[in-house]
Amino acid sequence: MRTLDDLGDLDGRRVFVRVDFNVPINDGVIGDDARIRAALPTLEELRRRGARLLLAAHLGRPKGRDPQFSLAPVAARLGELLGTDVTLAGDLDHVPDGDVVMLENVRFEAGETKDDATLAQKYASLADAYVNDAFGAAHRAHASTHAIAELLPSAAGLLLQREVETLTGILADPARPLVAIVGGAKVTDKIGVLEAFLDTADTILIGGAMCFPFFKAQGHAVGASLCEAEGIAPAERVLRDGGDKVKLPVDLVCGEAFDASTPVTAIDGVDVPDGLMGLDVGPRTAQAYGEIIAAAGTVFWNGPMGAFELEPFAAGTRSVAEAVAKASGTTVVGGGDSAAALRQFGLEGEVTHLSTGGGASLELIEGKTLPGVEVLT
Numbered sequence: 459m460r461t462l463d464d465l466g467d468l469d470g471r472r473v474f475v476r477v478d479f480n481v482p483i484n485d486g487v488i489g490d491d492a493r494i495r496a497a498l499p500t501l502e503e504l505r506r507r508g509a510r511l512l513l514a515a516h517l518g519r520p521k522g523r524d525p526q527f528s529l530a531p532v533a534a535r536l537g538e539l540l541g542t543d544v545t546l547a548g549d550l551d552h553v554p555d556g557d558v559v560m561l562e563n564v565r566f567e568a569g570e571t572k573d574d575a576t577l578a579q580k581y582a583s584l585a586d587a588y589v590n591d592a593f594g595a596a597h598r599a600h601a602s603t604h605a606i607a608e609l610l611p612s613a614a615g616l617l618l619q620r621e622v623e624t625l626t627g628i629l630a631d632p633a634r635p636l637v638a639i640v641g642g643a644k645v646t647d648k649i650g651v652l653e654a655f656l657d658t659a660d661t662i663l664i665g666g667a668m669c670f671p672f673f674k675a676q677g678h679a680v681g682a683s684l685c686e687a688e689g690i691a692p693a694e695r696v697l698r699d700g701g702d703k704v705k706l707p708v709d710l711v712c713g714e715a716f717d718a719s720t721p722v723t724a725i726d727g728v729d730v731p732d733g734l735m736g737l738d739v740g741p742r743t744a745q746a747y748g749e750i751i752a753a754a755g756t757v758f759w760n761g762p763m764g765a766f767e768l769e770p771f772a773a774g775t776r777s778v779a780e781a782v783a784k785a786s787g788t789t790v791v792g793g794g795d796s797a798a799a800l801r802q803f804g805l806e807g808e809v810t811h812l813s814t815g816g817g818a819s820l821e822l823i824e825g826k827t828l829p830g831v832e833v834l835t
């Protein structure tokens with residue numbers, strides 16, 4: 459993969475930088491600016507080398523030009539972080555000069571998600587070089603993540619480089635034992651990752667609503683738990699192929715509804731009575747998983763252990779997050795909700811690598827090549 463060093467002299471040159479600034483925005487206020495801050499090392503390095511920046515990013519999934527999806531709040535926040543003015547360009551035909559200019563939401567352009575060659579030409583005509591630092595969008599072949607890279611001298615930014623090197627590193631030559639913690643809502647979202655880890659991991663710890671298709675496959679009652687029907691066959695396959703590698707919860711914390719004020723029932727075992735839903739793993743599970751995590755050479759965690767957004771059901775995820783934070787091995791966390799959980803517990807700085815990419819990190823773990831990375835190679 460080509461990196462910033464391969465771009466040579468950038469003094470006075472304009473660099474088109476694709477960043478992942480897809481942050482949560484409510485009524486014009488940014489909820490969490492972690493993705494903006496994650497791009498700063500690349501932007502500062504390019505500015506240090508004398509480059510002028512033309513930033514491009516997407517925000518949400520707008521249908522056409524929709525002011526609700528404007529990057530204006532992001533440009534303002536970036537300006538504060540960089541300590542310089544960031545000018546927002548209204549459209550591609552009127553891109554002002556300036557040291558730091560940001561294009562409007564690239565998804566306002568009809569050709570963006572189609573990897574359109576004409577749009578890519580237009581982007582390329584505005585700059586002298588191309589840098590992709592948008593790891594969270596690197597699994598998409600879009601005009602600003604893919605087609606443009608073939609038209610200009612191009613390279614990966616520091617964030618994209620670190621994400622790819624770290625995530626491919628865990629699979630290529632992990633310190634052992636390699637422990638994968640896979641949780642979250644759906645087996646079908648994570649089946650590719652589970653299958654990859656069946657080959658590479660020493661132990662797979664399963665949690666979240668994802669455990670219910672496994673329990674159902676084993677003949678347990680799941681009550682009213684979130685239990686995806688299409689997940690049962692994949693879960694059976696993982697159980698069959700994984701043998702002792704695959705660990706499931708041994709106790710649960712249940713409620714009557716997905717609600718913070720529901721009565722809480724702890725169950726020692728995994729048969730969920732009618733009318734209850736499993737919303738967290740229990741303390742014996744958390745303890746057992748914690749011991750396995752402490753002894754790991756490498757930990758990869760994706761997907762919370764329960765409905766951590768609801769305080770009565772956050773303990774299992776908190777306990778696993780604390781074990782990951784304390785572990786002496788290399789620890790890598792991927793996935794939007796897993797990252798949110800780490801931040802909720804104030805542990806985001808305690809892991810070796812917190813990936814900014816959800817889908818992209820999972821696809822890398824699955825061994826897929828990402829179009830936005832391949833085109834820089």
Ligand code: ADP
Nearest residue numbers: 642643666667736737761764765793794795796
């Ligand atoms: P990530 O974004 O880290 O990949 P997912 O999106 O797969 O994670 O899963 C996160 C969601 O799963 C959270 O919203 C959480 O509330 C939900 N979840 C986890 N466990 C349960 C459960 N037992 N019942 C219902 N929802 C759950």
Ligand code: MG
Nearest residue numbers: 793794795796
């Ligand atoms: Mg999620």
